[in-house]
Amino acid sequence: MDTLAMEQPELRQWTIAFEYELPRERGRRPDVVLLTHDRVLVLEFKDHPRPSRVEQTAHIDQVAAYARDLQHYHAASHHLAVLPVLVYAHRPGLQEERGEVIVLGPDRLKSHLTSFVAASSPQFDHMAWLNADYAPLPTLVSAARRLFEHEPLPAIRRAQSAGIEQTVAALIDAARTAHEQGEHHLALVTGVPGAGKTLVGLQFVYARTVKEGKGSATPYFSREMGRS
Numbered sequence: 001m002d003t004l005a006m007e008q009p010e011l012r013q014w015t016i017a018f019e020y021e022l023p024r025e026r027g028r029r030p031d032v033v034l035l036t037h038d039r040v041l042v043l044e045f046k047d048h049p050r051p052s053r054v055e056q057t058a059h060i061d062q063v064a065a066y067a068r069d070l071q072h073y074h075a076a077s078h079h080l081a082v083l084p085v086l087v088y089a090h091r092p093g094l095q096e097e098r099g100e101v102i103v104l105g106p107d108r109l110k111s112h113l114t115s116f117v118a119a120s121s122p123q124f125d126h127m128a129w130l131n132a133d134y135a136p137l138p139t140l141v142s143a144a145r146r147l148f149e150h151e152p153l154p155a156i157r158r159a160q161s162a163g164i165e166q167t168v169a170a171l172i173d174a175a176r177t178a179h180e181q182g183e184h185h186l187a188l189v190t191g192v193p194g195a196g197k198t199l200v201g202l203q204f205v206y207a208r209t210v211k212e213g214k215g216s217a218t219p220y221f222s223r224e225m226g227r228s
Contacts, residue, residue, distance in 0.1 A: 010117045013037065015126040022069060023134045030066040036116045037123040039081040042067045049090040059086055060101045067100070069136065076132035080124065085112070164196045168203045 015035040022028045032043040044063035048055060067084035070077050084101045087109055088094055094105035095112075104112055171187055178185040191197050 010037075011113070013123060015130070017130065022066075022073075022136075025069070025136060028066070030063065033070075034113075035124075035126045035129060039083060039116065040067075040070060040077060040129075041083050041085055041113075041116070042070060043085045043087060045087045045089055047089050049088075051088070056103075060098050060103070064099065064101050070134075073136045074129075074132060074134050076124075076129040085109075164200055164203065167200050168207060171200070171204045172207055
């Protein structure tokens with residue numbers, strides 16, 4: 001990087017973070033996060049000289065997931081482009097696109113990085129980015145423990161953007177209507193994997209028993225169904 005910075009002085013304004021640990025993600029950490037003038041590059045390095053198709057797919061998925069999570073859960077990344085880059089240290093000459101992931105050999109990394117040099121563009125605050133909040137969805141066990149201990153769940157950006165609070169409110173209204181009219185209602189909550197359906201169920205049960213003081217209310221049964 002020092003050699004590259006000598007050739008491109010603008011790169012001295014960039015910030016490089018090694019092994020940037022994603023908070024509350026059980027130790028997940030991309031090899032390098034590079035903050036340029038106007039975007040975030042997520043770099044993952046692999047030593048495999050001849051990875052199998054399955055291995056390369058796993059590597060691509062790994063760096064793509066890092067970039068996707070930083071884009072959605074990192075408070076200072078929402079307005080920035082977050083780009084995943086996979087570098088194979090022993091595969092010179094390699095340069096291809098796999099979805100949103102750029103796959104490179106070591107000899108192609110220099111030209112790829114210099115393509116992002118833009119000395120005239122305004123640079124975002126790198127220190128503010130490093131100190132910004134990172135708020136993923138809690139795990140099921142963590143969310144359940146917080147609810148059962150009557151602790152408020154933290155403000156979760158993904159939950160807010162997915163409309164979980166509005167969904168829970170609609171379910172509570174439907175439950176009140178059913179109770180007042182002496183009826184039984186069936187509510188179906190759908191969504192892609194990871195959309196927050198389980199969190200909706202936990203929040204709904206919690207709201208109807210603890211928040212509304214209905215400790216003796218009729219229990220609710222929820223079943224999450226998937227498809228193979």
